[in-house]
Amino acid sequence: MKSLPLACLVFALAVPTMAAEPISPRFNADPSPHVFDGKVYVYATNDQDNSGKYWDSTDWRLFSSPDLKTWTDEGSFLSVTVFKWAKPDAKAWAPEAAFRNGKYYFYAPVGGDKIGVAVSDAPKGPFVDARTDALVDKARDANAGAEPIDPAVLIDDDGQAYLMFGTRVPKIVKLKSNMIETDGPILDIQVNGFPADDAKKKYGEAPYLHKRDGVYYFTFSTGWPGQIVYATATSPLGPYTYRGVVLDYLDISTNHQAIIDFGGQSWLFYHDSLLDGGGSYKRSITFAPLSYGEHGTIVEVKK
Numbered sequence: 001m002k003s004l005p006l007a008c009l010v011f012a013l014a015v016p017t018m019a020a021e022p023i024s025p026r027f028n029a030d031p032s033p034h035v036f037d038g039k040v041y042v043y044a045t046n047d048q049d050n051s052g053k054y055w056d057s058t059d060w061r062l063f064s065s066p067d068l069k070t071w072t073d074e075g076s077f078l079s080v081t082v083f084k085w086a087k088p089d090a091k092a093w094a095p096e097a098a099f100r101n102g103k104y105y106f107y108a109p110v111g112g113d114k115i116g117v118a119v120s121d122a123p124k125g126p127f128v129d130a131r132t133d134a135l136v137d138k139a140r141d142a143n144a145g146a147e148p149i150d151p152a153v154l155i156d157d158d159g160q161a162y163l164m165f166g167t168r169v170p171k172i173v174k175l176k177s178n179m180i181e182t183d184g185p186i187l188d189i190q191v192n193g194f195p196a197d198d199a200k201k202k203y204g205e206a207p208y209l210h211k212r213d214g215v216y217y218f219t220f221s222t223g224w225p226g227q228i229v230y231a232t233a234t235s236p237l238g239p240y241t242y243r244g245v246v247l248d249y250l251d252i253s254t255n256h257q258a259i260i261d262f263g264g265q266s267w268l269f270y271h272d273s274l275l276d277g278g279g280s281y282k283r284s285i286t287f288a289p290l291s292y293g294e295h296g297t298i299v300e301v302k303k
């Protein structure tokens, strides 16, 4: 075998390739992966049962895995009807979950204008509405933005919890320690340093926040279609500085990611069109190893 130049070898080792295997033969999207009790749970949008013309399913699905190799379909664990204030046909979009106070909290965009929160004693539920109204409501809350969807929660090391959400303008608000009430105003998240020569590099949707070595990593999709890019800050509230691409455009209209550590490795979860009959409304969740380079850079995940 002809030997590769050292630079090529380093590059090949640094850029992980993706398995790109769907975690389920059902269509699903918008992964919200979490490690609860040593097991990976992925809360998801249900693309199997939408009309195929829009993201109009009305329930959420759950998948679990002890090892990221075998997956169990835990089924449809919650419908929008759990929220009595929601219209029964309100669309159920990208969800989020969190664990605190011995309880599991499920954050759910309902109908595109509200975010509800449900609570359970177990990751699989049963979940009940934790309030009698929405946690975030476009009509009620100042600065909730045009479309309060795509919730993402980070509980910081000091115990302060943050909820991010929103399309086109990313939003952040503190949560009280009960995880079911906001605490203070909804703020816009500022991202500086987008490359001036790429007008497509801007915030679109799918905010996600994780922390590594004291640095806050804000990942998001740039739009429709979107790249997954990242920005970093020294405070969860920002301001953030654009750093680069995590995952390039896909052949579908949306891109939506989350990052977890499991088994001594970081993983990027996202959705793509991976099954026969797939497309922008019939997506599939998959995952790939994610690695960091020098100075905390995220190494772009290549398909």
Ligand code: FUB
Pocket: 029, 030, 045, 055, 093, 094, 149, 150, 205, 206, 254, 255, 256
């Ligand atoms: O699944 C419906 C919407 O598509 C999500 O809320 C967005 O993040 C996009 O993935």
